[in-house]
Amino acid sequence: MQIVETTNEGLKRAYTVTIPATTISERVEGEIKKIAPQVRMPGFRAGKVPANLVRKMHGEAIHRDALSTAIREAMDKLVADKALRPAMNPDVALGEGYEEGKDAELTVSLEILPEIAAPSIDGFKLEKLTVPVSDEAVTESLERIASQQQRFEAKDGAAAVGDQLIIDFTGKLDGVEFDGGKAEKAPLVIGAGRFIPGFEEQLTGAKAGDERTITVTFPEDYPAENLAGKETTFDIVVHEVKAPSESKIDDDFAKELGLESLEQLTGLLKGQLEQETAGLTRTAMKRSLLDQLAAGHDFAVPPTMVEAEFQQIWQQLTQEAQNEEDAEAALAEIEAEKDDYRKIAERRVRLGLLLSEIGQANGVEVSSQEMSMLMSQAAQQYRPEDRQRFMEYVANDPMAAAQLRAPLYEDKVVDFLIEKSEVTEREVTREELQAAIEADADADATEEKKPAKKAPAKKAAAKKDEASADEAGEEKPKKAPAKKAAAKKADDAEAGEEAPAKKPAAKKAPAKKAAKED
Structure with missing residues (x-):
């Protein structure tokens, strides 16, 4: 196999790769010999069909498979020989005019990951904003549920x-x-x-x-x-x-929700509130950490990765804008700041590469058990008959597996860095914590501050981490009664059997991966 480099500019690489015709033909002959004993043809005993007839019957399919395998192996050899770290799957094109018996001329173009000096994991200073859960907050949650029951x-x-x-x-x-x-x-x-x-x-x-x-x-x-x-x-x-x-809030009320007592209901609500505020606290710490990490590193990132990230952001933004009351104005707003979202995409990619380098240097891993759980969860978005095929696709495609693994891996690296950081605690109210998160969410990738008030679509795009950030909001009258609704947010406690004369549920945008700014 012959490899000739044709482009070496920044992170861009291009090659011509020649696979000798003999390599492909040897594969074809080997496959014919392998399947010949299994071929059945009238007039011949089992396993005695001549090779030339096997070729005539299956030669085209065998050659196609052999060529595909040869190209795959050629790409593996190219990556290994040139010590490449592809940012995305290489773009591979087979030369025009190729036919069986000729050398296969491939044109390969790709972008590689940048060389990043081992990032320092020392010197991060974080403030942990904590919110104690008061009895008043628990009582408010109880009253909210009671009002909807x-x-x-x-x-x-x-x-x-x-x-x-x-x-x-x-x-x-x-x-x-x-x-x-x-x-x-x-x-x-x-x-x-x-x-x-x-x-x-x-x-x-x-x-x-x-x-x-x-x-x-x-x-x-x-x-x-x-x-x-x-x-x-x-x-x-x-x-x-x-x-x-x-609605009297007592043991009977708790039992109507499927619980044993008011004490149990109160405990569940307090635990939920603690979990929510802990999530908000981590969100604030994560944002501060990533801001410090981003400020200390500036290097070129693969344009294809930035474009893929930007398209993901843009898709969510446009969907959300189209669901706004004044969709035209919302779309015009995001269009006016399209360049800002490209900067956000670039920042995300750079941070992702940094976190990956830190994780690899410090032995952070996603276990096989965690990966299996991720695959099972992701498969649930598909029809039952397609779930196994999705699982096999991820298992056999390293790029797909990497994309599925990335969010959990990055969170594990963030947790690792938080443990290594100098952390001081400060007690605040929930409102102050949310205000701090909102203020940070309005900072763009270049650290220039945007106005605090933005259209809903804009705010959603600027979020860096949405863990536990949801508040009890609008009624959802179409929800079926849930016996265990007590431990859920108030908007999940609404009951009511749907009747044909009822208003249709408002259309929602398809569920997509959140456009979170890292």
């Missing part, structure tokens, strides 16, 4: 806003019942906005035993095309009218 008690008289009705309903389009438009003893809270517009309002004043027929028009964007924008009627039978009652 609203209880209702039977009442006499007409239903008012805030009351719950237990109803049967039958939907009809042009006088004919439609699929999914019928339910029995369904709960409905007037004013909750869970059903399509106009449905709940027309039941104000209803009493137990009432029968009504109401007319409503489905939204234009309703998922069921046969109902979207159509005027329909619903026959209603009211079984009960209930008024909201105060």
